[in-house]
Amino acid sequence: MKCILIPFILLTAVLAKGQTAQSLPETQSNTNDKFLMAVAWYQYSAEMEALYYQAFNIATLRLDEALAADTAGKPLAIIVDIDETMLNNSPFEAAILNNGETFQSGWSSWVAGSNAKALPGALEFAKYAQSRKADIFYITNRTDLERAATLKNLQNVGYPFADDNHLVTRGDQSFSNGNTSSKEGRRIKVAEKYEIALLIGDNLNDFSVIFEDRETNNGKDAVGQNRLLFGKKFIVLPNPMYGAWEKPLVNFREGLSEAEKTNIIKAKLVVN
Ligand SMILES: [Mg+2]
Incomplete structure (x- = not known):
């Protein structure tokens, strides 16, 4: 989750009826309150749990199909992301809201605690994958410095394949030529020895390099062109709290205040 942005969606939460963003004092609008409903939804909506169960139910079906179709003799692998795919970091996101944490100030200590819980169905x-002799590779953009604590967290939860051979961090030299957020090189490395049956993640970048371009129609064209792969080879999980989807919303600009982000996004909303 190294590429996390400070979230800024769900615009209406801080805007009283009839007010505009410009009319709000900076102290009121320059908060993470817009993030509140995203985190609340993630932690409290039964729909969130249903979506995770739905995703992992489909993953189970697709794994069974892949096992039945696998005649090449190559071992099967499933590639999963970690953050908001296998581990729930929403308590850290809540700390941003309640304790004034920022990603920079709080993420390292949250990771070091190794206390994130499993997500529903994960x-x-x-x-089940382990019982069917399909390997799981955890490909994450957590850094090598976070590797030991991440491994401990996966083990604390009881995940199978929580070992050095299956945890692939951002700069993992045995899997990648460079320290890059793109996971493509690491996926290719896994594919050298395994047939990749499925990929599971909360960010399109967890699936293929073809989704890394968000400048073209927010990435939606690439999704449309590959629509048949969703629910088949790519299993998508919901994350309204943060993600690569945020960047095009503010025209890839960085260093904006919350008020500036709010204004830019409000002006983009489709109203008819
Ligand atoms: Mg993730």
């Missing part, structure tokens, strides 16, 4: 799916 552990059961991982154990």
Whole structure:
């Protein structure tokens, strides 16, 4: 989750009826309150749990199909992302809201605690994959410095394949030529020895390099062109809290205040 942005969606939460963003004092609008409903939805909506179960149920079906079709003799692998795919970091996101944490100030200590919990359906799916002799590779953009604590967290939860051979961090030299957020090189490395049956993640960048361009129609064209792969080879999980989807919303600009982000995004909303 190294590429996390400070979230800024769900615009209406801080705007009283009839007010515009310009009319709000900076102290009121320059908060993470817009993030509140995203984190609340993630932590409290039954729909969130249903979506995770739905995703891992589909993953189970697709794994069974891949096992039945696998005649090449190459071992099967499933590639999963970690953050908001297998581990729930929403308590850290809540700390941003309640304790004034920022990503920079709080993420390292949250990771070091190794206390993130499993997401609904994830552990059961991982154990099922293990029982069917399909390997799971955890490909994450957590850094090598976060590797030991991440491994410990996966082990604390009880995930299978929580070992050095299956945890692939951002700069993992055995899997990648360079320290890059793109996961493509690491996926290719796994594919050298394994047939990749499925990829599971909350960010399109968890699936293929073809989704890394968000400048073209927010990445939606690439999604449309590959629509048949979703629910088949690519299993997508919901994350309204943060993600690569945020960048085009503010025209890839950085260093904006919350008020500036709010204004830019409000002006983009489709109203008819
Ligand atoms: Mg993720």
